[in-house]
Amino acid sequence: MFAALNRATTVFRCIHRCSADVNVKAYRYPYVLAHPCKEGSLTDGGAMSETPWDRRQLEYHIHLSLIIRSSVLVCGLDPNTATFADMDACDARIACKTCIRATSSSDPYISDEAGTWWSCVSHWQQYHEPQTAFGAPGCFDVEWIRLVPAAEAKVRQPAPARTEENRTRWQCTRCDGATKLAPFSSWETAEKHALEFRCVVLSQHG
Structure with missing residues (x-):
């Protein structure tokens, strides 16, 4: 049971949709x-x-779990076993492929910045999660892309590992x-x- 609770994809949410400032x-x-x-x-x-x-x-936050699952996959890990610690240790730099495709758009609520997997979660919550200030219904098909090693090394300098x-x-x-x-x-x-x-x-x- 505890193995499942420690998986990176195991996340919950408050049924009251409270406004608590939490990550x-x-x-x-x-x-x-x-x-x-x-x-x-x-x-x-x-x-x-x-x-x-x-x-x-x-x-259980099924939607966020699916988003995290996709980020785990682009890191080359198994979402059925990868833990939060595994993802932190991987320290990959990931960008939103969905937003990259839309960079020519005039929509101000897109972002093609690369960051850690924590950043990916925050990115989805800010730009793609339904029923948020900027989100729209049906924003669950977000795709991620991992930067190549050389690009990751450059990004890590201004954006160090964030746990x-x-x-x-x-x-x-x-x-x-x-x-x-x-x-x-x-x-x-x-x-x-x-x-x-x-x-x-x-x-x-x-």
């Missing part, structure tokens, strides 16, 4: 367990209440008020807080 890694296991909609809410400035875990609040770990924050799940609302920017600080006050901290991405 794709926040919707993978185990980070998805700390999704904002699963936490308590602040009421009249009081302490945050506890919300029981309910798997029905989340669903988005630098966006990680930790938040206490037990403290009330400002302490719980203010996330820790470093694991060392979060760990010190947890040990001192016997609390539990969860990582957040976004």
Whole structure:
């Protein structure tokens, strides 16, 4: 079961279509367990209440999974076994073939930039995902193309490997008020807080 959860193509989404500023890694296991909609809410400035875990609040994101699957394939990996770590280690540079074909178009909502596989996910969410500011229905047939080694080497200089770990924050799940609302920017600080006050901290991405 855990092997399936660690696959790069295993991503979820909130059924509430919330506006939480999160990236794709926040919707993978185990980070998805700390999704904002699963936490308590602040009421009249009081302490945050506890919300029981309910798997029905989340669903498998089939569309994004298919998009990631296609990016895994162009990297030469098996989408049935490739993990997030495998894709990061591959460190390929990929461009949207769909947008490249449309570069002569006057449409301002296209982009032919090359980036990491994380960038591909963000690209699809911004330019092709249905029901978004720029997306249109039926935008699931996006194609990717991997740059040749020489081109990848040039692109890596201005666009180094990106795993988005630098966006990680930790938040206490037990403290009330400002302490719980203010996330820790470093694991060392979060760990010190947890040990001192016997609390539990969860990582957040976004």
